Amino acid sequence: MRKKELFGLNIKLGILGLIAFIILWEVIALFVVNNPLFLTPPHQVVISLHQLFAQGLIYEHLLASLEEFFLGIGLAVIFGVILGIFFGWYKKIHWFFSPLLTSFYAMPTIAIFPLILIWIGLGFWPKVTIVFLAAFFPILINTIAGVRNIDHDFIRLGKSFGGSDLKIITNIIFPATLPFIASGLRMAVIRGLSGMLVAEFYVSNKGIGYLITYFGNTFQTDKLFAMVIIIIFLGLALTLLVNFLEKRLQAWKPEKN
């Protein structure tokens, strides 16, 4: 009962903090800055947000961004998980590639965007490639860590039944690695979203990133804020989606307390 009360208080305080921030923002925008071009008050942002959806302008761009994003993330999950399990299982091959993988993981993906443009050209695919590269490495590195983390006795157990590596991987390794893959995916979603935005800033005539640049260049600060709100909600929705998937996949886990 006490825990429930505490949980309720937790949410109430969070909402209160959010409301306080919005009021503070409104007050500063209206009475301190008093220049909507510099700082748009939140009520104006809400109006602009409503206009963007009411006029239908946003849908086409949102769809274009989501298409790039989900294709890039999807490919990153497929290749990241398969290669992660492979490298985790065959450690000597991992040792061989380890410096290379660590370097790529540490590198901000956007740094090689000009190179990608030279190699692939303009259009849809360089943006998908950036999302893929941004998302691929966290998934790969986490999957490798997940495979390495498995109690070796479970692998001995699989071997004692005389199973092939593939059977052990599908029945023991992959399910045991899922929590690590989910952690990688959570990181990948945010990195992928950032990669997608930056790619759209530079070479796009469609997408959320393009709209942000457009509204910025044309000093439509209210709409720029509205786009930022959309990005925040998109990031939150994607993170919640990953959390939901993680919970579904780990439904067996006992509830804490």
Place this chain on the structure above:
Amino acid sequence: MSSKNKSKKSIKIKVSDLSVSYSNDKKNLLAINDISFDVLKGEFLAIIGPSGCGKTTILNCLAGLIRPTSGTIFIKNSHNTLKKQITMVFQDALLLPWRTVHSNITLGLEISGISPKNKQNDIDKTLNLFGLGNFKNFYPHELSGGLKQRVNLARAYVCNPEVLLLDEPFSHLDLITKEKLQLELRRIFLISKKTFIFVTHDIDEAVFLADRILLLSPGPGEIKTIVNTNLGKDRKVSFKKNRSFLSVKNRVRLLLAQEGTK
């Protein structure tokens, strides 16, 4: 006495001059040295000895998990590989936490490439045999230590191996649960007519369960002697107060103690 027994039953496994050494960067440790013994078809053989005498190493060799440094293991009627005839029950239950009792039991079948759907009858029989019928949809975290070990045993048993290797499966359990499972195991052994090889460091357990006890001496592991228990088939917990049981137990204890004072 031992030869009498051998004449009744045929040899299932013949281990000859088995040696295993582990080596790391600088050291070379001889775990077992020139071990030879036979395992009879349908017998319950216990392997007992102090810590570090190579009991588990022998079991790992039989399961094909370790390659012996030298020596041979021959399994009669072995047309398939070693692994398919033999399954192993580990000391820790090693249940996959995301699988229910039912799907933990089918793990061995799935890994061996056998569809559990085709073996549903065997799976149900095994669940009932091990008293797990009411727990088949439970997850490991919902089970007691004793039940986990039952699942561990059932998982190996459902693969229908000719030989079951058991590596101290009851060592982490409390005395009451342990005795209950010893009884169950003995009952299942008699029903199944399979060959059981049971590693333990518990003299009481070895004498209660086994037809023969292989005593190992440590550093490196060598066979000290093989004791034939001659205690008959029917064994109950009260049987542990029986004079013949106590006599075998004392004999084994003395033999192991002699090793300790050497």
